[in-house]
Each structure stands twice: as C-alpha cells, then as structure tokens.
C-alpha cells in the first residue's frame with residue numbers, strides 16, 4: 001500500500017471556493033414533479049477535500065450536476081468564487097466512475113489529455129508541459145503512447161485524473177471515481193487523490209458510496225438524507241495527516257467517525 005508522504009496543502013485562512021445556497025432541484029412538472037434536492041446549503045473552502053455521502057438514489061449525482069453547471073437548479077444557487085454557476089465553469093473539471101466512457105479509445109493517452117487543452121486554446125508547448133506534469137503526477141509517464149484499451153481499469157482512471165489535472169482546475173468534482181476498480185487499486189487511487197490534492201492545491205468534491213473511503217479522504221464529510229435530499233450533518237474529520245491505509249484505518253477516531261456516518265445514512 002502506498003503511504004501518502006505529502007502534507008495536504010490546505011490554506012490556513014479558509015477561503016470559500018464553492019457556496020451552495022438553498023439549492024433545490026425538481027425533475028418533471030405537474031403531477032410528475034419529483035423534488036430531489038430540497039434546500040441544500042453548505043460551503044467548500046479552497047484546497048479542501050469534501051466527501052459527499054448519502055443513501056442510494058438520494059440525489060448525489062443531481063447535486064454534482066448542479067455544481068458542475070450541467071443542470072440548472074429549480075431554485076437556490078451554487079457559486080464558484082462568488083459567481084453563480086450557470087454553465088460548466090472553466091475552473092472546474094469532472095471525473096466520473098465510467099472511465100471507459102470518458103476516455104476516447106481511438107486516441108493515445110497523451111492525445112486524450114491534450115485534446116481538451118487544444119479546444120481551450122492552450123499553446124502546443126504548454127499542452128506538452130501540462131500533459132507531462134499530469135502524467136508524472138499519476139505515475140503514467142511511460143504509458144503516454146498507449147491506447148486506453150491497452151491499460152488496466154485503474155490505469156485508465158489515472159489517465160482520466162491526469163486529464164482533469166492538466167486542465168488546471170480550481171475545483172475537481174469526482175462522482176464515485178473509484179467504484180469500478182478492485183479493492184487494492186482503489187486504495188492506491190485514494191492515496192493518489194490525496195497526493196494530487198496536495199501537489200496541485202486543488203479543491204475536491206468527491207461523491208462516494210464507501211463510508212471508509214469518505215472518512216479516509218475527507219477534511220469534512222457532508223452526509224445527505226433522502227426523499228427529498230437535505231444536508232443531514234456535516235462532519236469534520238480531524239484525523240492526522242498524512243493519512244495511511246493501515247495506520248489511519250486502525251485509529252479509534254476513524255472507527256468512531258465511520259460509525260457515526262453509517263448511523264446517519266442508515267436513518268435514510
């Protein structure tokens with residue numbers, strides 16, 4: 001198991017990166033209307049790692065879509081650096097669970113990463129530099145000329161993370177990014193997520209079904225309730241850094257936190 005060696009790069013003075021204010025989302029209308037999000041309010045500070053957990057079908061993906069500007073809220077708003085999010089912000093990148101659908105199989109690893117940068121108008125020299133740095137950060141520099149289908153699932157997800165990092169986002173939004181890989185790879189990717197957060201100073205909003213993963217990674221865990229989805233509790237995670245898969249998970253404070261999150265989710 002990889003030990004995380006870098007201290008998290010969280011600013012001392014909390015600066016709000018994302019603000020979610022009374023966010024509501026109703027799908028459909030009239031007799032078909034279904035309110036999924038019901039007045040969600042919370043903040044995410046710059047450089048913070050916030051995990052979002054909640055019962056299945058609670059509305060976690062709906063929340064991320066509103067945060068990413070892919071879906072307009074019915075009322076309330078999400079703001080990035082004080083500005084209401086009304087479309088996909090330049091400063092935000094997304095990583096999904098389904099890496100097989102997000103990577104283009106006919107392009108090499110390198111080209112998968114440079115394409116969005118090219119579309120953004122980044123110069124060729126800078127594209128090359130950013131791609132090299134991002135691939136080094138995820139330990140895939142030697143695989144740059146491979147195609148995604150030549151790589152394992154965990155490696156493909158690392159390519160997706162590298163692509164997001166090369167975009168140099170302020171906020172990285174991850175929707176169950178490690179749900180499709182085996183347990184060992186998942187632990188390695190969790191530690192990678194911590195390292196890149198520290199290295200790039202990026203703010204991370206991370207949805208997961210895995211309570212251990214949420215407590216292990218987060219500075220704070222936002223626990224959502226369902227039907228309709230509201231913020232049930234926001235739990236600060238003051239576990240020692242750097243976190244370690246064996247030592248941290250054996251810490252009684254970790255066990256206590258995971259039990260607390262589990263109890264909250266079980267209430268629905």
Ligand SMILES: Nc1ncnc2c1ncn2[C@@H]1O[C@H](COP(=O)(O)OP(=O)(O)OP(=O)(O)O)[C@@H](O)[C@H]1O
Nearest residue numbers: 027028034036054055056057058059060061062063
């Ligand atoms: N486009 C849509 N139109 C209508 N209802 C939708 C739409 N998208 C999601 N829903 C409903 O909204 C609710 C929340 O879905 P969402 O995918 O946001 O939950 P989730 O917490 O991410 O789920 P899971 O834990 O299973 O990943 C579900 O009941 C779902 O059926």
